Amino acid sequence: MRVVVKLFAGAREAVGDSEISTEIPDNSSIRVLRESLLKRYPTLQPLLPHAMFALNAEYAGDDASIPEGAEIACIPPVSGG
């Protein structure tokens, strides 16, 4: 399936776009998505190992599988406050 991933802050600027997309097998885990992004978007390499992911606006661990149509976001280390 083709997935779209929202990017923020340093990750957005590293890629130059607020959304990126990649092709992964159906029901892939976050881990598979992370690896696919690492290959396709080399400018994300410094940040991706430290980033979390969110599915439908909730944090999801690396083992979580990605439902078709989920809103996916890459969350680099946060610094609000």
Added chain:
Amino acid sequence: MRVVVKLFAGAREAVGDSEISTEIPDNSSIRVLRESLLKRYPTLQPLLPHAMFALNAEYAGDDASIPEGAEIACIPPVSGG
């Protein structure tokens, strides 16, 4: 020497006056003052064992001796805030 002791809050109301006086030997300690007040002002009996004393606006322990002319205050348990 004759000493004057300032009273506050419940201690003031127990005696009905904001100052009381008592006669104690020169260079007496706070402990001696406390005992003298206990004898002369029976309405202070419930509060005095829990009260602190201050000499010249600073807390003084029971062993502190009272200089002639010091400003003496009886400080019942505080409840500011």
Added chain:
Amino acid sequence: MIELTRDLVDASALVERATSPRVGAVLMFLGVTRQFDEDRETASLQYEAYEKMALAELARLESEARRTWPISECLIVHRLGLVPLGEASVAVVTASPHRSEAFAAGQWLIDTLKERVPIWKQEHWVDGTKDWVHATELKK
């Protein structure tokens, strides 16, 4: 800055005074007159101080806090006289580069104020009775 006042505590002015480009964190604590403590209903609180010594003790608290934590601002205001329901009897404001010191100093200041500073609270209950609070165990 330390102050005893018979007027309303102006919390906004205190926060404004403590907020500046020199600090990263501002903390304010307000003690407020509460209507119900368990089942008993308070009408108002009355505060009395040994003013000269209260000011001296508050100044000692400020010095001790400034020696212990890198706080760039330390404001303590205590109200005296009648404090109606829902109004502040005390305000403690601390400001520091990082938040942990503002929290630590603020909490120490209010805890220690309640132990040391010669100020007394009288409960005025709605049934018309009044009680000086001289318990050693502290509440609010």
Added chain:
Amino acid sequence: MIELTRDLVDASALVERATSPRVGAVLMFLGVTRQFDEDRETASLQYEAYEKMALAELARLESEARRTWPISECLIVHRLGLVPLGEASVAVVTASPHRSEAFAAGQWLIDTLKERVPIWKQEHWVDGTKDWVHATELKK
């Protein structure tokens, strides 16, 4: 109450809202844009959020705090966009019957907000350079 705003954080209005006869303690924390961090000079901070998720996470913080401590008020406001020097980027206000819970809840809320809520800060230095803050170690 949780809010993301591009306007000035109105600290006075938040304190006023939290202060009532139902509470004995009101605590407010403000995070402020600081000019100097060690030797480097900041011109301003820029905040960006994944807004939908930030609101969801803030709502989870409020629920978790209300489950853990008997707080009668919990207000969290985070500013987005440019925050000039000396202005607040975040305000956390808690109110409770007794002070220990207001302190504990307030400190937990700001600590956890900084760990969990998808908001990012960009330092705008006076030399014209900009850095997103993505360190895992937290400061202010």
